Amino acid sequence: MPAQNSTQTYGSVARSFHWLTALLILTQIPLGFIAVRLPYDTAAELAFTVKVFSAHKSIGIALVFVALARILWALSQKKPAGLHPERKLETFAAEAVHWLLYGSILLVPVTGWIRHASAAGFAPLWWPFGDTLPFVPEDEAFSQVFANLHLLFVVTLVLALGAHIAGALKHHVIDRDAILRRMLSGRTKLPALIAQPHMRAPLLAALAVWAVVLIGGAQMGYPLAKTTESDSASETALTERAPGGWSVTEGQLGISVAQLGSDVEGTFNTWTAAINFDETISSGRAGDVTVDISIASLTLGSISSEAAKPDYFDTAVFPTATFTADILREGEAYVANGKLTLKGTELPLILPFTLEIDGDSATMSGSTTLDRRAFAIGDSTSDPKTLGFEVPLSITLTATRN
Ligand code: HEM
Ligand code: HEM
Known part of the structure; x- marks a missing residue:
């Protein structure tokens, strides 16, 4: 042959x-x-x-x-x-x-x-x-x-x-x-x-x-070029104008999920922050903040739609999460000390952050870690190798004085 x-x-x-x-x-x-x-x-x-x-x-x-x-x-x-x-x-x-x-x-x-x-x-x-x-x-x-x-x-x-x-x-x-x-x-x-x-x-x-x-x-709806960034940019960090407060002009709110050994980075594209902050107070309660987050706006690698399902964020039933906190200051050390309501569960959350004020513009950056189990997220995935328990959360924003 x-x-x-x-x-x-x-x-x-x-x-x-x-x-x-x-x-x-x-x-x-x-x-x-x-x-x-x-x-x-x-x-x-x-x-x-x-x-x-x-x-x-x-x-x-x-x-x-x-x-x-x-x-x-x-x-x-x-x-x-x-x-x-x-x-x-x-x-x-x-x-x-x-x-x-x-x-x-x-x-x-x-x-x-x-x-x-x-x-x-x-x-x-x-x-x-x-x-x-x-x-x-x-x-x-x-x-x-x-x-x-x-x-x-x-x-x-x-x-x-x-x-x-x-x-x-x-x-x-x-x-x-x-x-x-x-x-x-x-x-x-x-x-x-x-x-x-x-x-x-x-x-x-x-x-x-x-x-x-x-x-x-x-x-027929299968584009072969990247869709423009402007769609998501227009959604990013919506501003709520608080009287006497600060308005967010841009920002990013992200989480990181460890799935099957790799870190999947996620971003909430729509959220609002109402901030009151008196920079003349250098010790104790210097203001407050309320952040409303649209959970449906989360993009999480290739698993965004999975994340919305009932076992995870259950976006259909709990479309928003809210963080309300007092801004506490000790010299140059800042924390937002308050409560996060996510998937119907309210739990205390402390978010340390850095703040730089330059005239009428302020830049903050903070991070903390949540335990997804505390909010009944992904309960059926009990193996942390499949889906990590700890979910780092980070926020950066720039705000201007109203
Ligand atoms: C059950 C499935 C298949 C049958 C019955 C089949 C049958 C044949 C036959 C009879 C020929 C010879 C044509 C000739 O002599 O002129 C041929 C050639 C060829 N087949 Fe298939 N085929 C099958 C699956 C596939 C698949 C899955 C591919 C590739 C994706 C493929 C690629 C080719 C190519 C490229 C040729 C040209 C010959 C060459 O240069 O290798 N075929 N096939
Ligand atoms: C000859 C080889 C392959 C064939 C015939 C094939 C075929 C297919 C088919 C039929 C689907 C389903 C499409 C749909 O119904 O929407 C699919 C989806 C997919 N395939 Fe393949 N595939 C091949 C190779 C690969 C390879 C090498 C990879 C990656 C290393 C891959 C990754 C994927 C992924 C990620 C999807 C899901 C698409 C999405 O996320 O929308 N495939 N493939």
């Missing part, structure tokens, strides 16, 4: 590569499709979903290397001639689909890989490499673009594969020719064939199909 291709048929190496890729792809499509639809409301469900996703990603990365080897091998090989060179349209369509399939075995897993590497902490790879990639930033908007690309390339792959399999079956069942048999086994009887040159038109047709799918996908 020759390893190399001939004008007549595929060699054993090309056939092994073909069926190995087919096996991996036909496993990956249902695995990815199922993974994105699995529930993750309880710890057991989350653990299972993470496993399925890790399997999907890890098998997909194996495919990148198989695909590279297959393509390198194909470049060194003769292309077996078509069995029906007189059927021009059919030959053209078959070759265009082959280009789509060859392209897909790289484009699909590579976009999935970049989507994974740029998203924060969800379902690690089973490989000792690849959770981050050079030149790939950890950025949710960027990651979403690659999620869209991954999906659109998957759609193209599925369409091309449908045509490919239908074509192979048509040759086998209707034409009763040797097309499928020569891909299955090296021992098929074949008519004498004459080598045919590569045509450029099928490649151009394949490129046109990708272009149509990407443009169509973008118009």
Whole structure:
């Protein structure tokens, strides 16, 4: 059984590569499709979903290397001639689909890989490499673009594969020719064939199909460029004007969640702060603050929607959290000493912070740590390795005197 291709048929190496890729792809499509639809409301469900996703990603990365080897091998090989060179349209369509399939075995897993590497902490790879990639930033908007690309390339792959399999079956069942048999086994009887040159038109047709799918996908709501920052910027740190107080002009309120060993950074995009502060008081109670936080505005890596679920923040029932505190000062040491109401539970919270006042502008920065269990967040996830108990919270803001 020759390893190399001939004008007549595929060699054993090309056939092994073909069926190995087919096996991996036909496993990956249902695995990815199922993974994105699995529930993750309880710890057991989350653990299972993470496993399925890790399997999907890890098998997909194996495919990148198989695909590279297959393509390198194909470049060194003769292309077996078509069995029906007189059927021009059919030959053209078959070759265009082959280009789509060859392209897909790289484009699909590579976009999935970049989507994974740029998203924060969800379902690690089973490989000792690849959770981050050079030149790939950890950025949710960027990651979403690659999620869209991954999906659109998957759609193209599925369409091309449908045509490919239908074509192979048509040759086998209707034409009763040797097309499928020569891909299955090296021992098929074949008519004498004459080598045919590569045509450029099928490649151009394949490129046109990708272009149509990407443009169509973008118009159907799968944008391929980062959405502008202005949407979230307009939501950031809403200001509530307190008489005699200070108005927040900009700020950031963030948390960090340890999920499966990686830190997922989160930001509340909408919150208001009413601040009264008398800087002439250098000891004791120097003012008060009320912060209202829209829990629904939390973006938390790739798990924002999961965080909103009943077991976590239960955003539908508890849409806001409130922190009311006295501002206590001892020289240059400041704390906000008050109560945080989160998910229906009110607990004392002390937030030490630094403050710098320059004329009518003040900059503060503070941080503390919450224990999620105290607020019944993620109760079904009792293993801190899956979801850490301690949640660091940080706030920075700039305010101007009213
Ligand atoms: C059950 C699934 C599949 C069947 C029945 C099938 C069948 C075939 C057959 C019969 C050929 C030979 C065509 C010829 O001799 O002109 C072929 C070639 C080819 N197949 Fe498949 N195939 C399947 C899955 C796949 C998958 C999943 C991919 C890649 C994503 C793929 C990519 C290709 C490519 C690129 C060629 C061109 C030959 C080459 O250069 O390697 N096939 N396939
Ligand atoms: C040939 C290989 C692959 C195939 C055929 C494939 C296929 C799929 C499919 C069908 C989906 C579901 C799309 C949907 O219904 O929304 C999906 C989703 C996903 N895949 Fe893949 N995939 C492959 C490789 C990879 C790799 C290598 C990674 C990462 C290392 C990956 C990461 C993902 C992720 C993160 C999602 C969820 C997308 C999202 O967050 O919106 N995939 N994939």
